[in-house]
Amino acid sequence: MLAVICDDLAKDRDILLDFCARYAKNNHLPVAALSFENAGALLQSREARSADVIFMDIYMEGALGVDAARILRGKGFRGALVFTTTSREHYADGFDVEASHYLIKPISWEAFCEAMRRTHDRMGVSARKVRVTAGRNELDVDISGIWYVEVYGHKTVLHTLRGEVAVNQSLSALEERLGGDPFLRCYRYFIVNMDFVKRLNEDCFLMKDGREIPLSRDGRTALKNRYMAYVFGRMEE
Template identity: 30%
Template sequence: MNAAIVDDMADECEILRSLLKQYEETERQTIHITEFHSGSQLLADYIPGSYDVVFMDIFLNNENGVDCALKLRQLDEKVNLIFLTTSSEFGVKSYDVRAADYIVKPATLEKLSRALHYCKIAEPVSDPSVSVITKNQPLEISLSCILYADYQNRCACVHLKDCLVPVSGSFAELSEQLTVYPQFMSCFKGVVVNLKEVRELAADSLILKNGERLPISRRLQKQVQQQRLSLSAGSLRGDEI
């Protein structure tokens, strides 16, 4: 589970971090924790799916935690939100952003466990995924969400249906992870495409279902076409990839 703590008080962050570590040991569930000392820090370059749960303090220095949560909800509809507050009177505000629960400070393991119980943390599924590091944080990306990967501005990038994810490490390492799966192929130097997202093969490019065009090497055209046909045949047979 990836968790973010948004609180401008360092001691409060430390308390919650300690409780999460206790929860981790009790539930035998690995938790990766990232701290932010303002809502704007969290929201800057936010990537949907980065966190399973965000603990948001309502009273932030020069910021309103509810307003920050509203902006976060616009960016990520699925992330679980848990408010941290000094008074239960603010609990009603949690409904505006579909928060899972709120914790009245001081936080305790009991309160934390109750709040996490209300969260919808996805269990590991059979849908294959790749593990990457982005902005010093681990991220699992489902293959079905990937359009293609490429190398630009000296950085390996994964293009999803709704955003772009810069990835630490070499493009060769990323390509190796992806091309283990038959729906991913190199179509050009520095470009690996998800063939399931290809609408048609043009003379010198691949046209994706969303209208984007990717270059294709002439020497790889036949191979790409054969692999697309193979994937289509497999789908008709009901084969799993």
């Protein structure tokens, strides 16, 4: 499990780092922790975007934690967000970025454990894995972290939050194992995760990483309808 802490006060970072180590020891869990002193450093870190949970101070010099959280969600971050704050003023903003919890400073050990419990609940929903073969190795890839899958040349490549993975399976075999929504076979050489679509264009999906993925000319209307049905279904949830 990877926990990231972003706070401009060293003493508050140290408290959360100590809590992470204590939580790992008490629960016999591997917990790695990274800390950043401002939102700019956090947003530049590729590793931070693959975190399971980010503890984000709302009031930091230079940028509000809520604004940094919106950018992270826009870049495809799907982990848990826990805001740390001295005020409840920005509680409503947390809904926009799917915040899992708020911790009021000074943070108690009991409150930290509750935040971790909620993080584990979130991970339980989205921690489904798909086993793939990459060269001679077998890997378990977090399905919720797959942006899209493409075939080029003789390679099938998973584009994920943690980078690219070239696998031995065919696109059709992966399509079956991914099991439908949120995954959509939109073209002969592509499967997209609809959770990472930024915008539906006339003839393509614009992904959140800026990649344009074409829609098959045959069945384009059906593909658009399926995507819109998925989006509306998520809104109703």
